[in-house]
Amino acid sequence: MTGVQQAIAANAAVRGAMPAVALDDVTISFRMAGNHVYTAVKRASLSVADGEFVSIVGPTGCGKSTLLNVAAGLLAPSSGKASIFGRALAGLNRQAGYLFQADALFPWKTAIDNVAIGLETANVASKLAHDRAQDWLKRVGLGSFGARYPHMLSGGQRKRVGLAQVLIRNPKILLMDEPFGPLDAQTRQIMGNLLLDRWSADRKAVLFVTHDLEEAIALSDRVVIMSAGPAARIIGDWTVNLPRPRDISEVKLDPAFHALHREIWQKLKDEVIKGYAQTGGG
Amino acid sequence: MNRVTLIALQALVAIVSILIWYLLTTIPVDGKPLFPPFFFSTPLDVAERIVKWFSEGTIWRHLWITLAEAMLAFVLGSLGGVLVGFWFARQPRVAAVFDPYVKAVNALPRIVLAPIFTLWFGLGIWSKVALGVTLVFFIVFFNVYQGVKEVSPTVLANARMLGMNERQLMRHVYWPSALSWMFSSLHTSVGFAVVGAVVGEYLGSAAGLGYIILQAEMTFDIAGVFAGMFVLAAFVIVIDTMVTLVERRLLVWRPAAAETRA
Ligand SMILES: Nc1ncnc2c1ncn2[C@@H]1O[C@H](COP(=O)(O)OP(=O)(O)OP(=O)(O)O)[C@@H](O)[C@H]1O
Ligand SMILES: [Mg+2]
Numbered sequence: 001m002t003g004v005q006q007a008i009a010a011n012a013a014v015r016g017a018m019p020a021v022a023l024d025d026v027t028i029s030f031r032m033a034g035n036h037v038y039t040a041v042k043r044a045s046l047s048v049a050d051g052e053f054v055s056i057v058g059p060t061g062c063g064k065s066t067l068l069n070v071a072a073g074l075l076a077p078s079s080g081k082a083s084i085f086g087r088a089l090a091g092l093n094r095q096a097g098y099l100f101q102a103d104a105l106f107p108w109k110t111a112i113d114n115v116a117i118g119l120e121t122a123n124v125a126s127k128l129a130h131d132r133a134q135d136w137l138k139r140v141g142l143g144s145f146g147a148r149y150p151h152m153l154s155g156g157q158r159k160r161v162g163l164a165q166v167l168i169r170n171p172k173i174l175l176m177d178e179p180f181g182p183l184d185a186q187t188r189q190i191m192g193n194l195l196l197d198r199w200s201a202d203r204k205a206v207l208f209v210t211h212d213l214e215e216a217i218a219l220s221d222r223v224v225i226m227s228a229g230p231a232a233r234i235i236g237d238w239t240v241n242l243p244r245p246r247d248i249s250e251v252k253l254d255p256a257f258h259a260l261h262r263e264i265w266q267k268l269k270d271e272v273i274k275g276y277a278q279t280g281g282g
Numbered sequence: 283m284n285r286v287t288l289i290a291l292q293a294l295v296a297i298v299s300i301l302i303w304y305l306l307t308t309i310p311v312d313g314k315p316l317f318p319p320f321f322f323s324t325p326l327d328v329a330e331r332i333v334k335w336f337s338e339g340t341i342w343r344h345l346w347i348t349l350a351e352a353m354l355a356f357v358l359g360s361l362g363g364v365l366v367g368f369w370f371a372r373q374p375r376v377a378a379v380f381d382p383y384v385k386a387v388n389a390l391p392r393i394v395l396a397p398i399f400t401l402w403f404g405l406g407i408w409s410k411v412a413l414g415v416t417l418v419f420f421i422v423f424f425n426v427y428q429g430v431k432e433v434s435p436t437v438l439a440n441a442r443m444l445g446m447n448e449r450q451l452m453r454h455v456y457w458p459s460a461l462s463w464m465f466s467s468l469h470t471s472v473g474f475a476v477v478g479a480v481v482g483e484y485l486g487s488a489a490g491l492g493y494i495i496l497q498a499e500m501t502f503d504i505a506g507v508f509a510g511m512f513v514l515a516a517f518v519i520v521i522d523t524m525v526t527l528v529e530r531r532l533l534v535w536r537p538a539a540a541e542t543r544a
Pocket of ligand 1: 032058
């Protein structure tokens with residue numbers, strides 16, 4: 001066992017027996033044209049305890065979204081296994097809500113219908129589902145935009161509708177792929193605080209992908225760093241011991257925050273540079 | 283360009299064309315017009331004929347029959363196209379087996395089918411409906427097939443993560459996507475339904491716009507042929523306008539180029 005894996009195992013043991021998400025020695029390869037095989041992620045192990053907020057940070061193209069897809073049960077790993085609350089995952093992960101990196105709203109449904117649908121599939125009456133959807137739209141700051149279709153919303157507004165769409169179902173596990181990517185700095189903080197607020201209310205397990213190391217530290221209990229692809233690995237796992245509840249803008253003033261940021265960035269920087277070089281950048 | 287200018291310019295095209303037609307067929311050059319009215323008729327004769335049809339009321343029956351044939355062809359062809367399109371898209375193996383036959387039948391010029399349909403369905407409206415159906419079916423079929431196939435994989439994954447079962451996927455994802463593709467081809471399929479009806483009538487019938495045009499042609503009544511074509515053109519434009527209205531209601535969720543206009 002590597003040091004990293006030991007740290008993960010120890011962490012899981014402290015937090016409770018059954019991690020909400022456990023990826024065990026997961027390798028993901030894609031078959032490409034001409035029998036060429038591209039290994040995106042190699043032997044990655046990662047666990048998220050119930051109620052834990054874990055961020056994945058890594059250079060672009062390293063396989064963060066791919067790992068989330070495995071945790072969601074949308075993609076079967078080439079080797080290794082994924083378990084959800086101790087059960088081996090086969091097929092879709094029904095306990096998880098997934099906020100996709102790409103646009104995933106139903107373009108033919110209005111914002112409010114998009115949010116309500118997650119309840120309607122669970123046989124909640126349409127009227128009730130829409131009332132709750134309206135509450136959620138208000139929470140993400142789009143209370144008066146319910147009648148708009150996705151193409152009438154900005155990229156950031158669409159992300160927020162997506163957030164409401166996922167959260168309304170109250171999943172036990174939240175998988176979020178750069179949910180705040182297209183938001184401006186202010187809205188990012190507001191949404192981050194909103195997320196922390198929701199999270200501290202019922203402590204879901206969160207697996208959160210971001211490019212933004214500061215954001216990762218400010219939100220998370222643990223920050224996991226991936227190396228540049230191909231065959232990306234998990235190369236670091238830091239525990240964030242900043243006090244909760246946190247306010248995102250305030251926590252960034254904490255000296256402990258800066259120390260941790262410097263430490264992780266040292267490691268990440270080299271990988272980011274490698275990441276560009278390996279996909280043919282200058 | 284604003285609306286008024288646009289309509290004015292469109293009208294101008296018609297006026298100029300008719301004027302040229304008028305001049306060429308009525309102003310004598312060397313004793314006779316450049317375009318002899320026997321072959322080209324004249325705008326006045328044609329207008330007179332159209333007025334006569336409508337004032338006597340004989341045209342309504344023919345219009346109604348063509349309309350009925352086109353509508354039936356559209357409804358039946360679309361229904362078949364939607365069902366088979368869905369079926370093939372959801373069952374790739376079935377689609378693979380039938381693929382060459384679908385292509386072969388679609389490549390067949392429909393006009394060769396007309397006599398067979400007359401034989402099978404008689405001289406009444408149903409042989410024309412059948413011809414229209416063979417045209418409409420393939421357009422709708424291809425679009426629905428495409429619409430089901432081309433659903434964004436992310437949207438589909440999202441739908442499944444949101445807990446949709448197969449039936450709900452059908453209703454909330456595949457169906458709207460297929461419909462949007464079908465509606466985007468609405469103009470074409472409605473147009474082909476009319477073409478099927480008129481061509482069918484032209485090849486053998488007792489009523490309809492195609493029949494009127496054919497009758498006029500057989501007696502070298504050029505004014506009648508032109509009048510028939512004008513009525514047909516107006517008929518098609520009216521139908522097309524209605525399709526545009528329907529489309530605008532049904533595809534509100536689609537981004538449109540003209541949207542920034544207030
Ligand atoms: N279906 C696929 N077929 C082939 N290669 C793929 C496929 N999906 C992803 N990849 C490759 O796997 C690697 C990881 O992709 P992934 O989308 O997980 O990156 P990421 O870390 O999420 O990047 P970003 O931060 O830019 O979103 C990339 O190099 C990508 O090209
Ligand atoms: Mg990604």
